[in-house]
Amino acid sequence: MDENRIMQERRRKVEDLRQAGHHPYANDFEMCHEDVARALEVPVEDLPHEDGVSEDQPFYKVAGRLVAAAKFGKAAFLKIRYAGKELQIYIRKDILTESEFLAFKKCEVGDHVGAWGRLFQTRQGKPALRAERFAMITKAVRSLPEKFHGLKDPELRSRMRYVDLVANPEVADVFRKRAKLVSYLRRFMDDRAFVEVETPMMHPLIGGAAAKPFKTRHNALNLDLFLRIAPELYLKRLLVGGLERVYELGRCFRNEGLSRRHNPEFTMLEFYMAYATYQDLMSLTEELVAGAAQVVAGGLKLTVPNVEGEMVEVDFTPPWPKVSVLEATAAGLKKIDDQAPDAQALRDDAIVTAWIDDHDVAAQDDALATALSHAETWGDRIGALFDWFGEPALPVDRPVFVKDYPLAISPLSRKKDDDPVLVDRFELFVAGQELGNAFSELNDPADQRERFQRQVEKKSRGSDETMDYDEDYCRALEYGMPPAAGEGIGIDRLAMLLCGQRSIRDVILFPLLRPESGRTEKKATSKNDEQPTIKAKPPIRGTETP
């Protein structure tokens, strides 16, 4: 039976309902939003069997999507779902009107139906609502996926999320948890006197992170714009203006490939706190993430997907270990060469370059070779070595702060007062995955101008992921930005951890997909039943945490 035939049958039922005086898309059924949940709260033992149902019992008015039906001709059990809860409705021909029973006969899995009645316990000891009234509310003309195996094709699941959510109820749970996480984050920030702001998503300049942007255009102003890769520079302008604690929870866009951990459009929590340091933010981050684990996942010891997609145990109980970039890198190098330079020796660029040459590490890995060939300074080289050797060697059973990054790869961070080749910065790693990036902010306008200048020079040498020189931002700093620390946390990745999802696509309702082609336009045979093509309008996507 092809899909058109199924739809024709169902459209026929729509007409049958109309002719019998029913509205197949009614919106006048009186129900109570709380009743499905309330009905399920009543202990089954307290419910009478069907023959004991009396008019003294409370009346429930429920509605929902029909997700299962066991029909027997003159009776039936229907299972409806509303707000993630499922309730059985027991239908008997002899208590419904003839018209209601006809509506019941026309209903099938996928339709929205409603019933009024009292509760009883079935012979199997389950609660059920004995329908004294029944109504078809909305007829579905497409059939839901097969009930036992559901919808599995990953592409169809994200392309037709509306079906996925119905067919795989645990998917809805993930997104309810994500909503809980987001509201928790707002509460957390609001409780600490942070002001939530919304800054532009369309930027005339690229800034705040190292990434390739999406381009767009404003016609009336004849202006080329970029979708923001980070809100950082606008938020810090607000520090200048006197909003000493600000945060923004919103979308960023990075023009990159897709992976299990990257979506071109992603959500970031970014916040700035005047008169605080990156050390202060470590404690705040511990509090924030551990609190989120409690609220969303109900505990501090969680099973989460690691960077490889395997499920591992992580203990979020603060405080978390801290390790410097140089220490972490040295530890990683030791694993492949016990004569490798230690953290102190790594400070010497001659030793670093000699070790790289001696061990011919570039020859072992094309990507590392590329990274090293683009590394212009000691700091770039340390950054590359940390990525390849330090990161994989980080502890994975607890979250870990990696701190004190080289200046060269941190154009917006404050130099360490006692060690100016490094900056007051940390990144948070959980199960090998980068979750957040934070630093004490650079507020010396002259220094910032030099750093921008270096970015511009780098771009002129061919790099496509550098920041533009933001003159207005420098002007703002010249009015005096209070000392501050700021942080960005990748919310999609945090949601992956707390919801135990391996793929970022499983925590984003509508991840970017190629536009649909071919697969739904195959047949449009019947004359008045053209098969409408499903158009999934792909949102743009973004990627990483800062």
Place this chain on the structure above:
RNA sequence: GGGCCCAUAGCUCAGAUGGUAGAGCAUCGGACUUUUAAUCCGGCGGUCGCAGGUUCGAUCCCUGCUGGGCUCACCA
């Protein structure tokens, strides 16, 4: 963009060394007033992703294309 794998009914999947194909669910008709993937009987349902090639014959082998998955690269 590279590598590997995949595409059979609306959904989940079988299948034939190359002889044009099956199950369950869904759907339609019938029976059935306590089901939990209800059951029983009967029916409908396929350009085996698209286009070429080899062959007497291709859904199966080959090539290309399209779409997808994993992965690497790009990317914090």
